[in-house]
Amino acid sequence: xxxxxxxxxxxxxxxxxxxxxxxxxxxxxxxxxxxxxxxxxxxxxxxxxxxxxxxxxxxxxxxxxxxxxxxxxxxxxxxxxxxxxxxxxxxxxxxxxxxxxxxxxxxxxxxxxxxxxxxxxxxxxxxxxxxxxxxxxxxxxxxxxxxxxxxxxxxxxxxxxxxxxxxxxxxxxxxxxxxxxxxxxxxxxxxxxxxxxxxxxxxxxxxxxxxxxxxxxxxxxxxxxxxxxxxxxxxxxxxxxxxxxxxxxxxxxxxxxxxxxxxxxxxxxxxxxxxxxxxxxxxxxxxxxxxxxxxxxxxxxxxxxxxxxxxxxxx
Amino acid sequence: xxxxxxxxxxxxxxxxxxxxxxxxxxxxxxxxxxxxxxxxxxxxxxxxxxxxxxxxxxxxxxxxxxxxxxxxxxxxxxxxxxxxxxxxxxxxxxxxxxxxxxxxxxxxxxxxxxxxxxxxxxxxxxxxxxxxxxxxxxxxxxxxxxxxxxxxxxxxxxxxxxxxxxxxxxxxxxxxxx
Numbered sequence: 001x002x003x004x005x006x007x008x009x010x011x012x013x014x015x016x017x018x019x020x021x022x023x024x025x026x027x028x029x030x031x032x033x034x035x036x037x038x039x040x041x042x043x044x045x046x047x048x049x050x051x052x053x054x055x056x057x058x059x060x061x062x063x064x065x066x067x068x069x070x071x072x073x074x075x076x077x078x079x080x081x082x083x084x085x086x087x088x089x090x091x092x093x094x095x096x097x098x099x100x101x102x103x104x105x106x107x108x109x110x111x112x113x114x115x116x117x118x119x120x121x122x123x124x125x126x127x128x129x130x131x132x133x134x135x136x137x138x139x140x141x142x143x144x145x146x147x148x149x150x151x152x153x154x155x156x157x158x159x160x161x162x163x164x165x166x167x168x169x170x171x172x173x174x175x176x177x178x179x180x181x182x183x184x185x186x187x188x189x190x191x192x193x194x195x196x197x198x199x200x201x202x203x204x205x206x207x208x209x210x211x212x213x214x215x216x217x218x219x220x221x222x223x224x225x226x227x228x229x230x231x232x233x234x235x236x237x238x239x240x241x242x243x244x245x246x247x248x249x250x251x252x253x254x255x256x257x258x259x260x261x262x263x264x265x266x267x268x269x270x271x272x273x274x275x276x277x278x279x280x281x282x283x284x285x286x287x288x289x290x291x292x293x294x295x296x297x298x299x300x301x302x303x304x305x306x307x308x309x310x311x312x313x314x315x
Numbered sequence: 316x317x318x319x320x321x322x323x324x325x326x327x328x329x330x331x332x333x334x335x336x337x338x339x340x341x342x343x344x345x346x347x348x349x350x351x352x353x354x355x356x357x358x359x360x361x362x363x364x365x366x367x368x369x370x371x372x373x374x375x376x377x378x379x380x381x382x383x384x385x386x387x388x389x390x391x392x393x394x395x396x397x398x399x400x401x402x403x404x405x406x407x408x409x410x411x412x413x414x415x416x417x418x419x420x421x422x423x424x425x426x427x428x429x430x431x432x433x434x435x436x437x438x439x440x441x442x443x444x445x446x447x448x449x450x451x452x453x454x455x456x457x458x459x460x461x462x463x464x465x466x467x468x469x470x471x472x473x474x475x476x477x478x479x480x481x482x483x484x485x486x487x488x489x490x491x492x493x
Contacts, residue, residue, distance in 0.1 A: 001397075021399055021400055023402075024384065024387075024401070024402065027402075033438075036387040037387070038388070066387075154402075306397070306400075310393065310397050311392070311393075311395070311396050
């Protein structure tokens, strides 16, 4: 495996191998000396054209814990603001010898472009491209869910586990990546959201859908609900009447949490709009995996870097 | 391809029993002893050694037995296909001040053990580190030797040693293939 642009590139076996490696990496993150020599001498560039806290920091920590050198590149304050193109930026990175480029870009397909254009020789890791995909988020969600469900998760998938993805499906790269990966791992995926934000193309690939969270909770026997952030920066049209109405119909509040029961896990990719798609009772409940998701981000990204950057001619 | 059995099932059992006694003898008992197997087959042998020791000494198996995965410390990661790391289990007492016996199936170039010594450093500071192997086949590339050896087996570089253990391979024997 050379690049990670889309979760669709991962077979079930490859995905499980990454999740199993993540398990070993999380052990490293629990011990006193959180460092492995594995990627010594490799250079990883974080190329971020869009704001990010969690993803950028966890990629940086992941690369450093594997002893790689890390260069952080934010579009703000670089020559990009002088009008430099993606191609020229990429070629600059190639000239300094980047072994992997972690790219986040506001345009869907930017990571694919970088991986297939020949501008860079190193591995390309998609850290979110527009409304297309966010593969490492899907992997860490799958990892978190798998560890929550199985006591000994090694080698296992998510067979028979049912997950509802709730909210702005249309603009969510997290939803797109999760839909593909969770299904690849054997889970049943349901999409829930306002009709204006549920694209037909994705609904067709899901195991079911609903326009109402209450209906979804009573119809599907859910093992997890994955709440999506309402991306106010992408709300360019009147997709729903008001934020208050959204919170009332699609928000996860204490009442709905009670309906879900104690066996259902609550997930959110962050950052959370508390009071909008999720309220404090749900976000801080004992079934909430939100903080585990953040913690697992580092382990999963270490595993991804390891799988892409180790391995020689046979790959 | 020719293959020939060099250790039978009972040879392996005798070697494991002897190594177990040698470990106890050199350590003058089982105090402060930690036995770490290197996955996959080293871990199986380590378990057998600890089970053997448990017949003679009163030990808490969980406090003595562990596994040490060395994948992330290998020096050939860039030239070989990606390997999936295995599990590392360090006994709850930690490694500081303990006598650690590393267990592997075959000692060849010594590079696995070099990686294991590096990996050990991340978990603590043992008072001593010893090495037990079922087969020493020579051809060392590093200044490393084993303290406890099941069988010294002079080989040529082209030959392949396959250690088969019931727990992972259904058979229980050591085969040499040329």
